[in-house]
Amino acid sequence: MSKDSPANDDDAGGQNNSGEMKSSVLDSYSDAALVVRGDMTVAAANDKGQVLKALLDQGEIGEIPKMIAEAGASMQVGTGSVVLSGSKGDIYMDLTVVPLAAAGGETDTTYMVLSHDNTMERNLRSALVESRQRYKDLVEVSSDFSWEVNEDGTFSFVSPGGVLGFTPEQLIDHRPQDFVLNAEDYNPLLFLSDRNERNVEIWMRTSRGNSACVVGSSRPLTDNNGKWMGARGICRDITLEREREAALRSAREREQLLNRIVKSIRDEVSPLNMLNNAAATTSQALGASGCHIYRNDAEEGLVLAAEYGELVEPEEAQKYLKELNVDSSTVSVVAEPWRVLVTPTNYRQQLNGAICIWKPLDDNDWDANYFILLGDVANQIGIANEQSANHERIVNLSRTDGMTGLLNRRAFFEDELPRRFTRLEQDGQGAALFYLDMDNFKLVNDIHGHQRG
Known part of the structure; x- marks a missing residue:
C-alpha cells in the first residue's frame, strides 16, 4: 500500500492524535510526568519530568522499570513510591504507571509515568504526629494538670495523671464545684468562666480531704453563634509554695517579735527591771493576758521573779511548773478559764527558771508559731535569769563578810x-x-x- 493511500493517511492521523494527546497530558500535569517505552527509554517528558528522566536514564530509579514490567504484564495501572536523595534531604514521591495501548504505527506499548512529590505532606504529617506526642508526653509528666468542662458544667477531660490525688475517672462527669472549697465565693469560678482567666488562685479539696491551693488559667469554648459550650484550661498545685511562703513570713514575724523582746531585755541595766520588761514585752508580743517569769532558787525551787498583765495565777499551771526539768518542752494547758503555755528556761544545760503565759479560753488555741517563739524567748530569759543570779551573788559578796555571812x-x-x-x-x-x-x-x-x- 502506498504512502498516499487513505489507509496510510489514517495511520498518520492516528499517530498524530496519539502524540498530541500524550503531549497534552504531559503539559497539563502539575508534577513530573514521563512517557516511557518498553525498553525504558523516555519518549517524552514535561518540564518537571526532566530531572526524573535524567535519573531514569542513569539507572538511579530502579523502582520505575519494575513497576513498568508489572503494569505491562497485567495491562493495569500500577502504583508505588520511591525515595530519592536530594541536597536538602530525602524526597518522597508517589508513582503511577498507566499502560498506553500501542497506537497506529507503534509496535510496543508505552507507559505514562505520573509522579507526585509528597515530601512536604509527609514532613508535615510527621511533624504533626511528633508535636502531638510531645504535647501528650508533656501533659502526662507535667506537675500541671489540664482539664475541660462541657456545656453541662461537668468535667469531660482531665490529664491522665489526675488532680490532687483524684483519678480522671473520679472527676469526669462531676461538677468542679464539688471539689472547690467555698465555690460560691468565686465569681466567676475558673472552671465555668465565660471569659479568659489567667493565674487565678483557688482552694480545692484533695482526695484525702486536705486543702490545696491551685493557680490556673482558662478560656471559654463557644459555638459559631458565641454560645458558651464549656471551658478548658490548665492548673498547677502551688500548696507547697504557699506553705513555704507562709513559713518564711511566720519566721520573719517571729524574728521581729524576738528582736523586740531581746531589745527590751538588753536596754535595762537592773536585773529586776530586765525581767519585768521581758514579762511585759513577751505578753504583749504574743497577745497573752498575762506573763509570769520564774527563777530557780536552790532552796525554794521556782520562785516568781517578774509578772505582767492580769495577775491571776492559773492553779493548773503550778503542777506543770513543779514537774519541769531541763529536757521539758513547751506544754499547753487548759486551766479554766485560761489557755496556758508553760516552758522551762535553761542555761548551760541547767534548769534556771520558767515562763508561763495565758489568755482567755474563748480565744483561738495556741498554734505552732507560739510554741516556737516562746521557746526562742525562753532561751533569752534563761540568759537573763543567769545574769540576775550573778548580779545578786556579786552584790551579796560586796555587802557581806565571806566567813560569817554578816x-x-x-x-x-x-x-x-x-x-x-x-x-x-x-x-x-x-x-x-x-x-x-x-x-x-x-x-x-x-x-x-x-x-x-
Missing part, C-alpha cells in the same frame, strides 16, 4: 543603818543599837580557829 562595815554603816533610821522616822518609832566588845576573844580564834570563833 553585813560588812560599809554595808552596815553606809547602807543598812541609814535605811533603818529613815524607816523608823517615817513610822514614828524608836529603836536601840547595841554595841558589844568581848575581851580576850582572840584566844578563842587562836585555839579553835576563826571559823569556830
Whole structure:
C-alpha cells in the first residue's frame, strides 16, 4: 500500500492524535510526568519530568522499570513510591504507571509515568504526629494538670495523671464545684468562666480531704453563634509554695517579735527591771493576758521573779511548773478559764527558771508559731535569769563578810543603818543599837580557829 493511500493517511492521523494527546497530558500535569517505552527509554517528558528522566536514564530509579514490567504484564495501572536523595534531604514521591495501548504505527506499548512529590505532606504529617506526642508526653509528666468542662458544667477531660490525688475517672462527669472549697465565693469560678482567666488562685479539696491551693488559667469554648459550650484550661498545685511562703513570713514575724523582746531585755541595766520588761514585752508580743517569769532558787525551787498583765495565777499551771526539768518542752494547758503555755528556761544545760503565759479560753488555741517563739524567748530569759543570779551573788559578796555571812562595815554603816533610821522616822518609832566588845576573844580564834570563833 502506498504512502498516499487513505489507509496510510489514517495511520498518520492516528499517530498524530496519539502524540498530541500524550503531549497534552504531559503539559497539563502539575508534577513530573514521563512517557516511557518498553525498553525504558523516555519518549517524552514535561518540564518537571526532566530531572526524573535524567535519573531514569542513569539507572538511579530502579523502582520505575519494575513497576513498568508489572503494569505491562497485567495491562493495569500500577502504583508505588520511591525515595530519592536530594541536597536538602530525602524526597518522597508517589508513582503511577498507566499502560498506553500501542497506537497506529507503534509496535510496543508505552507507559505514562505520573509522579507526585509528597515530601512536604509527609514532613508535615510527621511533624504533626511528633508535636502531638510531645504535647501528650508533656501533659502526662507535667506537675500541671489540664482539664475541660462541657456545656453541662461537668468535667469531660482531665490529664491522665489526675488532680490532687483524684483519678480522671473520679472527676469526669462531676461538677468542679464539688471539689472547690467555698465555690460560691468565686465569681466567676475558673472552671465555668465565660471569659479568659489567667493565674487565678483557688482552694480545692484533695482526695484525702486536705486543702490545696491551685493557680490556673482558662478560656471559654463557644459555638459559631458565641454560645458558651464549656471551658478548658490548665492548673498547677502551688500548696507547697504557699506553705513555704507562709513559713518564711511566720519566721520573719517571729524574728521581729524576738528582736523586740531581746531589745527590751538588753536596754535595762537592773536585773529586776530586765525581767519585768521581758514579762511585759513577751505578753504583749504574743497577745497573752498575762506573763509570769520564774527563777530557780536552790532552796525554794521556782520562785516568781517578774509578772505582767492580769495577775491571776492559773492553779493548773503550778503542777506543770513543779514537774519541769531541763529536757521539758513547751506544754499547753487548759486551766479554766485560761489557755496556758508553760516552758522551762535553761542555761548551760541547767534548769534556771520558767515562763508561763495565758489568755482567755474563748480565744483561738495556741498554734505552732507560739510554741516556737516562746521557746526562742525562753532561751533569752534563761540568759537573763543567769545574769540576775550573778548580779545578786556579786552584790551579796560586796555587802557581806565571806566567813560569817554578816553585813560588812560599809554595808552596815553606809547602807543598812541609814535605811533603818529613815524607816523608823517615817513610822514614828524608836529603836536601840547595841554595841558589844568581848575581851580576850582572840584566844578563842587562836585555839579553835576563826571559823569556830
